[in-house]
Amino acid sequence: MDKKFRVGIVGCGGISNAHIPVLMAMDNIEIRAVCDLRPQRAQAAAQRTGAEICPDFDSLIAREDIDVVHVLTPHYLHAPMAIAALKAGKNVLTEKPMAIDTQAAREMIRVSRQCNARLGVIFQNRYNPASKKLKELVASGVGGKFLGARASVCWHREKPYYVESGWRGFMTTEGGGTLINQSIHTLDLLTYIAGQPIVRVRGHVSTDRMEDVIDVETACHALAEYADGTSCVFHVTNDYVIDAPIQLEMTCEKKRWQIVGDKLYDVTDGYQLILDGAAPTVGDKAYWGAGHAAELADYYDCLATGRHFMLEDEAAYPALNLVKAVQESSRTGDWVALDDIKEI
Numbered sequence: 268m269d270k271k272f273r274v275g276i277v278g279c280g281g282i283s284n285a286h287i288p289v290l291m292a293m294d295n296i297e298i299r300a301v302c303d304l305r306p307q308r309a310q311a312a313a314q315r316t317g318a319e320i321c322p323d324f325d326s327l328i329a330r331e332d333i334d335v336v337h338v339l340t341p342h343y344l345h346a347p348m349a350i351a352a353l354k355a356g357k358n359v360l361t362e363k364p365m366a367i368d369t370q371a372a373r374e375m376i377r378v379s380r381q382c383n384a385r386l387g388v389i390f391q392n393r394y395n396p397a398s399k400k401l402k403e404l405v406a407s408g409v410g411g412k413f414l415g416a417r418a419s420v421c422w423h424r425e426k427p428y429y430v431e432s433g434w435r436g437f438m439t440t441e442g443g444g445t446l447i448n449q450s451i452h453t454l455d456l457l458t459y460i461a462g463q464p465i466v467r468v469r470g471h472v473s474t475d476r477m478e479d480v481i482d483v484e485t486a487c488h489a490l491a492e493y494a495d496g497t498s499c500v501f502h503v504t505n506d507y508v509i510d511a512p513i514q515l516e517m518t519c520e521k522k523r524w525q526i527v528g529d530k531l532y533d534v535t536d537g538y539q540l541i542l543d544g545a546a547p548t549v550g551d552k553a554y555w556g557a558g559h560a561a562e563l564a565d566y567y568d569c570l571a572t573g574r575h576f577m578l579e580d581e582a583a584y585p586a587l588n589l590v591k592a593v594q595e596s597s598r599t600g601d602w603v604a605l606d607d608i609k610e611i
């Protein structure tokens with residue numbers, strides 16, 4: 268890949284440790300500028316990368332020597348920052364979720380389509396070997412007709428995780444709890460691997476612990492319907508005792524497959540290992556997966572070649588749409604239809 272890209276990073280917190288080493292290992296990338304409200308974090312990132320520190324986001328996107336902006340800030344800033352950067356002519360790669368509500372996400376998509384710059388969203392688990400293989404198996408028809416799916420994300424978060432961030436734990440800044448932060452990757456895979464959209468959902472969310480410090484859900488269970496009338500169920504929580512391996516199962520007439528963490532099994536008749544996708548991890552935490560390296564390589568290759576990016580514009584919208592629809596369903600106690608992304 269010959270084309271060089273000059274990168275600016277906004278937000279030098281936890282997830283920057285999954286972006287920076289990958290970018291630094293890429294031949295065609297130069298990190299030119301970083302910024303963070305917390306000066307020590309900006310300084311640490313600048314020292315590590317050799318980039319300049321920008322005093323704020325506006326000055327970062329005003330620079331002419333930046334081609335791509337990585338948005339690694341709290342959820343409520345993704346949409347306004349992505350929109351401002353796109354309007355300034357910068358390509359954008361934002362961390363998940365796209366936004367804290369569907370209205371803001373739709374505006375991002377509209378702006379991206381109108382601008383001469385490209386918007387990508389991080390959902391790195393799509394690049395996991397187990398996800399890729401399972402998608403291939405379902406699409407191949409080898410298991411016969413698709414019948415439905417289930418997923419379970421049982422993780423653990425304590426008060427300091429919310430309180431110390433200054434933004435997690437509140438609807439206005441995080442947009443939800445386990446659904447929009449931890450489980451959104453798996454909700455994305457439920458649609459992506461099944462190869463069809465979810466059209467409606469009925470679910471229940473609850474704040475089962477820490478109501479004194481947070482106003483977002485710590486748990487959710489839901490039933491959702493795919494476009495072909497088949498269904499999936501999911502149960503997600505931040506109230507378990509550890510971060511257990513995520514489980515995702517696809518059931519077809521003749522075959523049943525299950526992802527457990529990095530491993531993919533054929534569970535039609537007992538557990539038969541198909542592949543173990545465990546790989547060296549980028550960043551601090553094994554459960555983030557190694558997908559950042561694969562997704563960033565793909566994103567920059569798409570920018571260099573003009574190829575379509577798998578997570579461009581509306582591609583990350585269905586998972587956010589599902590999160591918001593479940594929250595709404597819990598409020599009303601009824602089924603909620605998801606928007607048709609064709610109408611954005």
Ligand SMILES: NC(=O)c1ccc[n+]([C@@H]2O[C@H](COP(=O)([O-])OP(=O)(O)OC[C@H]3O[C@@H](n4cnc5c(N)ncnc54)[C@H](O)[C@@H]3O)[C@@H](O)[C@H]2O)c1
Pocket residue numbers: 277278279280281282283302303304305308323324339340341342344362363364389391432448555
């Ligand atoms: N893909 C994944 O698996 C994964 C894992 C962890 C986090 N994330 C996502 O990454 C994003 C950031 O999460 P984190 O854990 O790094 O959070 P964090 O709180 O550790 O870091 C966010 C940083 O943004 C900075 N910031 C806030 N407002 C700013 C502003 N106006 N200008 C400049 N900097 C500003 C904060 O000072 C902080 O350092 C979130 O969207 C989160 O969901 C993704």
